Structure formats: C-alpha cells, structure tokens
Amino acid sequence: MLKVSKVRLQQGYRTMKWPDGPAPEMPLHFTGRPVLDKERCNGCGDCATICPTGAITCADGKISLDTGLCIFCGKCQKACPKDAIIFGSDFRLAAAERKDLVVRPDSDKTPSAYREAVQKLFGRSLKLRQVSAGGCNACEADTNVLGTLAWDLGRFGIQFVAAPRHADGILVTGPVSNNMELALRKTYAAVPAPKIVIAVGACAISGGIYCGQKETHKGVEEIIPVDLFVPGCPPHPATILDGLLRLLGKVK
Amino acid sequence: MSGPGFFRNGGKIPLSQIPVLTVSEFRQNILDAVSKGARISALFGSPAGENVRLIAVLAWRDTGSLSALSAPVQKQYPALTPDCPQAHLFEREIFEQFNVTPEGHPWLKPVRFPNPKKMTDIGVTDFFQIAGDEIHEVAVGPVHAGIIEPGHFRFQCHGETVHHLEISLGYQHRGVERSLVNGPDNRSLHFIETLAGDTTVGHATACSRLVESLTGNRVPARAQVIRGIGLELERMANHIGDLGALAGDIGYLPTMSYCGRIRGDVLNLTAALCGNRFGRRLVVPGGTGYDIAEETAQIMTDRLNAAFRDAESAIGLLWETPSVLARFEGTGKLSRETAEEIGLVGVAARACGLQRDVRSDFPYGIFLLSHIPAVMWDSGDVFARAFVRWQELQRSYKFILEQLAALPEGPVSADISPAIASGHLAVALVEGWRGEICHAAVTNNDGRFLTYKVVDPSFHNWFGLAFALRGQQISDFPLCNKSFNLSYCGHDL
Numbered sequence A: 001m002l003k004v005s006k007v008r009l010q011q012g013y014r015t016m017k018w019p020d021g022p023a024p025e026m027p028l029h030f031t032g033r034p035v036l037d038k039e040r041c042n043g044c045g046d047c048a049t050i051c052p053t054g055a056i057t058c059a060d061g062k063i064s065l066d067t068g069l070c071i072f073c074g075k076c077q078k079a080c081p082k083d084a085i086i087f088g089s090d091f092r093l094a095a096a097e098r099k100d101l102v103v104r105p106d107s108d109k110t111p112s113a114y115r116e117a118v119q120k121l122f123g124r125s126l127k128l129r130q131v132s133a134g135g136c137n138a139c140e141a142d143t144n145v146l147g148t149l150a151w152d153l154g155r156f157g158i159q160f161v162a163a164p165r166h167a168d169g170i171l172v173t174g175p176v177s178n179n180m181e182l183a184l185r186k187t188y189a190a191v192p193a194p195k196i197v198i199a200v201g202a203c204a205i206s207g208g209i210y211c212g213q214k215e216t217h218k219g220v221e222e223i224i225p226v227d228l229f230v231p232g233c234p235p236h237p238a239t240i241l242d243g244l245l246r247l248l249g250k251v252k
Numbered sequence B: 001m002s003g004p005g006f007f008r009n010g011g012k013i014p015l016s017q018i019p020v021l022t023v024s025e026f027r028q029n030i031l032d033a034v035s036k037g038a039r040i041s042a043l044f045g046s047p048a049g050e051n052v053r054l055i056a057v058l059a060w061r062d063t064g065s066l067s068a069l070s071a072p073v074q075k076q077y078p079a080l081t082p083d084c085p086q087a088h089l090f091e092r093e094i095f096e097q098f099n100v101t102p103e104g105h106p107w108l109k110p111v112r113f114p115n116p117k118k119m120t121d122i123g124v125t126d127f128f129q130i131a132g133d134e135i136h137e138v139a140v141g142p143v144h145a146g147i148i149e150p151g152h153f154r155f156q157c158h159g160e161t162v163h164h165l166e167i168s169l170g171y172q173h174r175g176v177e178r179s180l181v182n183g184p185d186n187r188s189l190h191f192i193e194t195l196a197g198d199t200t201v202g203h204a205t206a207c208s209r210l211v212e213s214l215t216g217n218r219v220p221a222r223a224q225v226i227r228g229i230g231l232e233l234e235r236m237a238n239h240i241g242d243l244g245a246l247a248g249d250i251g252y253l254p255t256m257s258y259c260g261r262i263r264g265d266v267l268n269l270t271a272a273l274c275g276n277r278f279g280r281r282l283v284v285p286g287g288t289g290y291d292i293a294e295e296t297a298q299i300m301t302d303r304l305n306a307a308f309r310d311a312e313s314a315i316g317l318l319w320e321t322p323s324v325l326a327r328f329e330g331t332g333k334l335s336r337e338t339a340e341e342i343g344l345v346g347v348a349a350r351a352c353g354l355q356r357d358v359r360s361d362f363p364y365g366i367f368l369l370s371h372i373p374a375v376m377w378d379s380g381d382v383f384a385r386a387f388v389r390w391q392e393l394q395r396s397y398k399f400i401l402e403q404l405a406a407l408p409e410g411p412v413s414a415d416i417s418p419a420i421a422s423g424h425l426a427v428a429l430v431e432g433w434r435g436e437i438c439h440a441a442v443t444n445n446d447g448r449f450l451t452y453k454v455v456d457p458s459f460h461n462w463f464g465l466a467f468a469l470r471g472q473q474i475s476d477f478p479l480c481n482k483s484f485n486l487s488y489c490g491h492d493l
Helices: A002-011 A046-050 A075-079 A116-122 A138-147 A178-190 A202-206 A237-247 B023-035 B085-098 B176-180 B188-193 B197-215 B221-249 B253-274 B294-320 B322-328 B336-342 B346-350 B382-405 B457-468 B474-484 B488-492
Strands: A034-036 A056-059 A062-066 A085-087 A126-132 A158-160 A169-173 A196-200 A228-230 B006-008 B012-014 B039-048 B051-060 B065-073 B076-078 B101-103 B135-140 B152-158 B161-168 B424-431 B436-443 B449-455
Touching: A002 B253, A002 B294, A034 A062, A046 A056, A046 A075, A075 A085, A126 A138, A126 A178, A138 A169, A138 A237, A138 B197, A138 B253, A169 A178, A169 A202, A196 A202, A196 A237, A228 A237, B023 B039, B023 B051, B023 B065, B023 B076, B039 B065, B039 B085, B039 B424, B039 B436, B039 B449, B051 B085, B051 B424, B051 B436, B065 B076, B065 B424, B085 B101, B085 B336, B085 B457, B152 B474, B161 B457, B161 B474, B176 B188, B176 B449, B188 B197, B197 B221, B197 B424, B197 B436, B221 B253, B221 B294, B221 B382, B221 B474, B253 B294, B294 B322, B294 B382, B322 B382, B336 B457, B346 B382, B346 B457, B382 B474, B436 B457, B449 B457, B457 B474, B457 B488
Parallel strands: A126 A158, A126 A169, A169 A196, A196 A228, B076 B101
Antiparallel strands: A034 A085, A056 A062, B006 B065, B012 B424, B039 B051, B051 B065, B135 B152, B152 B161, B424 B436, B436 B449
C-alpha cells in the first residue's frame, strides 16, 4: 500500500490543461492541415500525379486537396517544385460536412464541426460505441488513448460504452470491409434514436488508401449517415478530441 | 545449412535455384526439416500458368539461414498438417485462395471469407461443438465491448470451464496481398504501413528490406540505426500498453492508469522521429524518410529516460502485488511442446521457454552489430507473457539509448533503383513487437510482384490463444486474450 502511494506521488497529476490551457505541441515533422498557395502554384499537376489516394485535384490551374481522402503522407509537398503545398501544424481538421474537408487556396479557416442539434441533445453527456470496420488499429489506438488520464475524455462528459443500447452514437474506424458491413448496420440499428455517427480517419471518411478496393466500401457514409468527419491517417488524438469538442460546441 | 535453396534473412534467390520437388518429396523434405529444428516461416501458393506452385520458406535457427522449396500442384496434394500441425492455417489459406485441397487436413475451415457473395456470409461456417445436457456455447463478437478490432469467438463451456475455443476471423479483410500484386507502386508502402497499424515500423521495415534486396540497394548505416530505434520504440510502446491493459483486465487500476499515459509518451517519441505516432513515413525503401538532428537525439534521450522511469515504477507494482500475481500465475498456461508444435512466435513463444527471436536468430541491419539478447521465461502462463514483455522493454530502452548516443555519420537514404530483379524469391524477416514478421515476394519476368505473401506473427499465434483457454474459466478470457494481444487486421490482411 505504501509503495502504491509512493508511485502515485511520483507519477503526479498528468492530465493536460488543453482545451482550457495551451494545446499539446505537435512534433517537428507533423503533417497537419495543408495550406495551398495560389500565388506559388503553377498548375503543373505533379502533386495530383504522385498522390496515392487521388486526394488532389488540379484542373484549369485550380488546385484543391480533399483532407477526407488524404493520408497525410506528404508526398505532394515533396513533389511540388514551387512549395505551393505545405502541411502545417494545425491539428484542427474535423468537419461536420463532408464538403468542408476540401482545402482550397482561398479556404484557410478551420472547417465548422458544430451541430446545434447534437449540442442540445448530447452537449452534457455523450456515450459512444466504437466499431472498427476494417481499421488497422492505429485510429482505434489513438481513439482509445483519449480515455487515458493524459487526455481524460470523461471530464467532457464523453465516454465509450460497451453496448450499443447504452450509446448515443457510434464512432467508426476503417473503410468498412465487406465483411463488417452487416455488423456495422446491426450496431447502428441497435443504438436508440436520436443518434449520431462519427467517422474517424481517412479510411472511415472515404476509404483512404483502401478507396476502390473490391473488398471494402468507400467509408462509412456508403452505409449510414455521418455527423462528424475526423481526417488523418491516423488522426492525432488532439484532432479527434478537438472534433468531438467542436461538434458539441464545447470549444469554438 | 547451406547449398542450393539456402539464403540469408533479407536475401533473394532466383526461382531457378529453388529446388522443384514432387509433392511427396516436398512434403517429406518439410517434415524432415521440421524434425531437425526448422520452422515454417511461410507456406503459400503462387500462380504458375494453369497450376499453382507451392513455396515453403523454412527458418533454420541454428545456422541463421533460410531455405526455400517448391512443388507444382494441381487440384490436391497430401496435407502436411496431420504430421506437422504448424502448417494447419497455411494449408487452410492455400485451400481458400487457390482451391487446391490439402487432402487429409482435419478441417478446411475458411480463414478470411475473402469473397462473400452476400454480406451475411461472413462467419457462417461449422463450429466444433461439444454435446451434452449441461454444455453451453458462448458466442462473442465480431463487435467487442472495448475499442478493439472485430473477430468472432466461440466457446464450448461446461459450467464456467472452457473446453474449447474457436476463433473465426476475416472481418478485417481488405485485400492487401491482392493489391500488392504487380507492385511495387506508389500505393504499396501505404498498404504495408496500414497492414497492422500498430506494427507500422515492423511491416514497413520488412517490405523495405525485401524491395532493397530485389533492387540490390544498400541502406546507409545511419538509416539502419534509425530503423532499429523505430522498431524498438514500437516494441516499448506496445509492451507498456499491454502491461497496463493486463492490469486493467484484473482490475488493478494504478498500473493501468499510468501505463496508458506512458505508452503515449513513447508513441510521441516515434512522432519526434517522423511526425507520426505510429511511425508512418519513417521507413522507406533505401533508408528512412527522416534524419535525427543532434538536438533531437538529446531531447529524445531525455524524454525516453523520463518515460522509462515512470514505466519502471508503474510496472514494478505488478510484481510486488500478491493479488496481481495470483491472477497472472498459472492462468492461460501453454506448454513448451504445444508452443513448438503449433509454431508459436514472438513473446508468446519466448514465454513458453522457446528461444525464438529474429533479432538474434536471423540478425540483419543494426542487429548484426548491436545485439539484443532474447528474453525467455518458461512458465507459459499470463505471468510469463507479461514478464517477458517487461524484460524486453528494458532491453529495448537500453538499446535505444546506446544508438541515440552513437548515431553513425552519413546520409539516411540511398536512391533506390527502379529495376526489380525478375524471376526471384525474396524473403525478409523482422522481429516485430508481437513476433516474427515474414514478407516473401515472388517476382515475374517483368520484375513485378507475382505474389506478395505477408505472415504477421498473429497468423501463427491466434491458435495459441485458443489452446491457452482450454480448461480455463471463461471469465479469464479477456486476460488471456490481452496476454497475447494479437492483430486482427494483420491476420485478415
């Protein structure tokens, strides 16, 4: 018992101050929200050619990058001869509308993730069931980490529960493999209405690198409606938490 | 062992030099090799015109070499499994992928349900059943209670006692191997990195080494070291996470709470290397995607020391708490003989007293120069699997510190030649945090992948979990499951 207390003292209080205090610092090579520079872009299309998921459209000199398809590999940034694509350190990537995930040179502000109806219903308490549907265990792991005491999801009234009957919504990862389609449909049906769906990671939003595979769907929206999209491969835990908090109107 | 058909880990061999045997010779050769101590690292089919070419990759621990054998087959061949149980899942896979029947295999159940015609097809198969008035069956999954991947577990119980557990997977199947055929291309490495997302560095290292062997490229020393650091950070993060989760499964909250956070600290060290907590973009064919600046090495060292101090005290509580030991010891016991017979690898094998570790048995890269001793414990129970993890992560910690302090000079990547050797078999083994990762590729005459075979350690080890549950209380399943902590997508591909 004495030893347990001693270790407790040594480990200290480690829950981060964010969102009230400063946000966690992103690492040096972090690939966050991409910024496209219209002035620099010469429309050569090298970025679109190299993109492994076809996330970049470059037509008539107009460039756009779909962060819902993007796996943040940074190949386009390296390929661009004009440095017109830069992945910044902004981890606030989540959006309530699929179309808002598309980044254009003139759209430099954080997309809205807020849904008034969701805030009214679940703003004080949101219980989620997680379904991995072809996820590689990276999105799952960095969702799971929100439950640790460093992130302490519980302080926002958000919790992952063990049964769909206890849940207000589901958080889905993975492109939805054909073999998980039925289980996903059943889990969704078992959640009492009103309910929400959160798609975490490039796979869940669009299929990501698995977009176009005959063994998988192109994300959750092909099966059930989605209320929040969280881009990344996998998204940083801060990206997921920020999305949840902005959806519920807990941060702006 | 040397001679025709033999090569080193990370080597390649022309298909013409692989002995082509009749099926019965092929079978006998494998049985002889296994009786002499070789292990089946991979056994798979590769298309050969109208027929299928069976290829076996055998790992010879005593000489640190690999050997390959092949045999053309048509519709059926006499199964290895009755005489060599470690072949059982490979043969089920060959049956599923090529419709070649290993005759005499005890039960050719689906492995992944790769081509369901209807979405209700998955998981529909015969399960082993025990009959009797007081026997009951418990079905769990595919969707589980926590934030974990899907799989189906079927228990045959009498009272609380599990007499048989059957594990039916395939829910995560995404067609990775199929998509690698005709590669490598711009997407290949991303498939590999997400093959089992928690083993990104392990699988990316195996794939990169395989490609380098086929292109004949050498990797700069500095990149070899950074790859090693990435691999051992991956091991540390997952072992710490697992030890915390094991504590959670028995309701011992202090270690669970601390380890969840400390695991994140180690993931953040991987992110310090490459910007991504799982090591995406870190390992690329030819070297590494990023270099470590001198000041980064110093910062990483300080942060690693702090994380390890926390891990040491948090995990140390486990070994000093009688209620923890009472739940760990004797639970989910697997004998050394069973482990050997079914071909276990990694932590699970070493916890049964089997010395199996690619880093010391088939060393490559930095592990040729800097040795990490294999850790073993022989009790084969949850305690052993936990304790081996703790011992291993201490060694990984020391290794990373040493490497960070002595990074060789030079570049971190070499330009990779686009020309892939045609008509070859290349094999790369890597000791991932779960165990032996085997990637094997057969190239066609145009220098593209004809077959790309991935054997995640989970492929060998899921059956070990099923065995460990025999005679256990069903309430001990979560604990036993976590003590193996196997990958669903690594198995389902």
